[in-house]
Amino acid sequence: MFSSIIKHNQLLDSLYKQLNADLETARTSNDLYVLVEKANAFGKPIKYNNQLVIAIITLVLISGILLFIFGQNLGWFKLLLIMHIAILAFALSRLSKHNQTFRQLSKRICLRKALYDNQLVEVEFEPYQMTRDLQQRFVDFNRGNDTQELQKLYKGTYQGVEHQFDYYYYRFHYVERREESSKDSNGRTVSETKYTHYYRYGVFLDFPYVADLALGKPGLFFKRGIYRPASNQFNHLYGVYGHSELAAAKFLKPAIVKAFEAIHPLFSDIFFQFNPQHELCVSFSDNNTLNHTLKHSLEQPERFITELKQPITLPRLNIVLEHIECLMKYSDNNFSVINEEDKE
Structure with missing residues (x-):
């Protein structure tokens, strides 16, 4: 299950890089339409699968709660706490990036079209x-x-x-x-x-x-x-x-x-x-x-x-x-x- 999620997200990463490169070289509205057609031909949902990231966030939160309840007297409590915070921050940043990647690219495409239409x-x-x-x-x-x-x-x-x-x-x-x-x-x-x-x-x-x-x-x-x-x-x-x-x-x-x-x-x-x-x-x-x-x-x-x-x-x-x-x-x-x- 997780391997298919990782593969899907990797394909989306590759698609994003290709579309972003195409946007950098676009010179006309038709170039933008060709770019979007590539997204249409992707054949899979253009949305990151966040199940793995959400699972990691859930596990870290549960583990963190248990750490606070039972582990405050442990000598390496602070180290574990820092590790939990670092993993949680990384997972949340990935979740935010996944949610914004193609939306932000869409806004840039829209801006470029607005520039073309208004000379x-x-x-x-x-x-x-x-x-x-x-x-x-x-x-x-x-x-x-x-x-x-x-x-x-x-x-x-x-x-x-x-x-x-x-x-x-x-x-x-x-x-x-x-x-x-x-x-x-x-x-x-x-x-x-x-x-x-x-x-x-x-x-x-x-x-x-x-x-x-x-x-x-x-x-x-x-x-x-x-x-x-x-x-x-x-x-x-x-x-x-x-x-x-x-x-x-x-x-x-x-x-x-x-x-x-x-x-x-x-x-x-x-x-x-x-x-x-x-x-x-x-x-x-x-x-x-x-x-x-x-x-x-x-x-x-x-x-x-x-x-x-x-x-x-x-x-x-x-x-x-x-x-x-x-x-x-x-x-x-x-x-x-x-x-x-x-x-x-």
């Missing part, structure tokens, strides 16, 4: 150099006082009703380091370094209509705003920062103010920066912009491929891109004039 291409980059470059261009990449790293970068093209533009979507990781002091049992002050991890997501692109302007939570990066439009709601949500009150006033016409008010509740800690190089970075804390969950997975390959063949949309990413197009639309007639006035 997004993952960009390879040197993390340190790219992070330093973005820190020079946008203040949002200077968050944190410890680790700061760009983790993912995708290039896309947006085709709107009135505007088309190339853009980059990213995931940025940063760490806040802090020292905390407390008293130990002897009354001595003990310092401990703690780390909190954060992630930012967003898009950046060329934006020729305005420069050197930022909109975000009041006091986030800049101390004093330069302009307040007539809308109290807008002024409650955003501070406006930059060097030219005239440029800010001409950019923030009523239609654009309403657009900024509309997008604010849809994203956490949203921040806009139009840098001096006429680039725009829109950043936020929400991690679900590229999320799309399918009902089925590789564990049900026939249903999974049927679902996978349906077009995948990314509505939250589209909200950001449509907002940017809205800014372009209402800026088109303004900033060819504004830039000339500023030069004068």
Whole structure:
């Protein structure tokens, strides 16, 4: 019995390695369909048999209980206890891995299909150099006082009703380091370094209509705003920062103010920066912009491929891109004039 369980799980390990390798080399949606068809042709349930692992966990728990009841006076009690804990931890990790292996692979396949359907291409980059470059261009990449790293970068093209533009979507990781002091049992002050991890997501692109302007939570990066439009709601949500009150006033016409008010509740800690190089970075804390969950997975390959063949949309990413197009639309007639006035 146990030999058949081990053999089945070994076959699944081999299938996973093959499918994972195929995913790494996939370049089109058809490549993904071929990958899933291989899972469909496996001919056996694509689910690990955990009977052996569960049996081990059960035996270790029973043995551990008996050890506590009858073995605490034994000289090697601590050694046996450590062995029980180690075996239990290993068995639980195997159980967790078995339950997640093909589900996680299914999520990666779904993400890859979403990228293909939305004309997004993952960009390879040197993390340190790219992070330093973005820190020079946008203040949002200077968050944190410890680790700061760009983790993912995708290039896309947006085709709107009135505007088309190339853009980059990213995931940025940063760490806040802090020292905390407390008293130990002897009354001595003990310092401990703690780390909190954060992630930012967003898009950046060329934006020729305005420069050197930022909109975000009041006091986030800049101390004093330069302009307040007539809308109290807008002024409650955003501070406006930059060097030219005239440029800010001409950019923030009523239609654009309403657009900024509309997008604010849809994203956490949203921040806009139009840098001096006429680039725009829109950043936020929400991690679900590229999320799309399918009902089925590789564990049900026939249903999974049927679902996978349906077009995948990314509505939250589209909200950001449509907002940017809205800014372009209402800026088109303004900033060819504004830039000339500023030069004068």
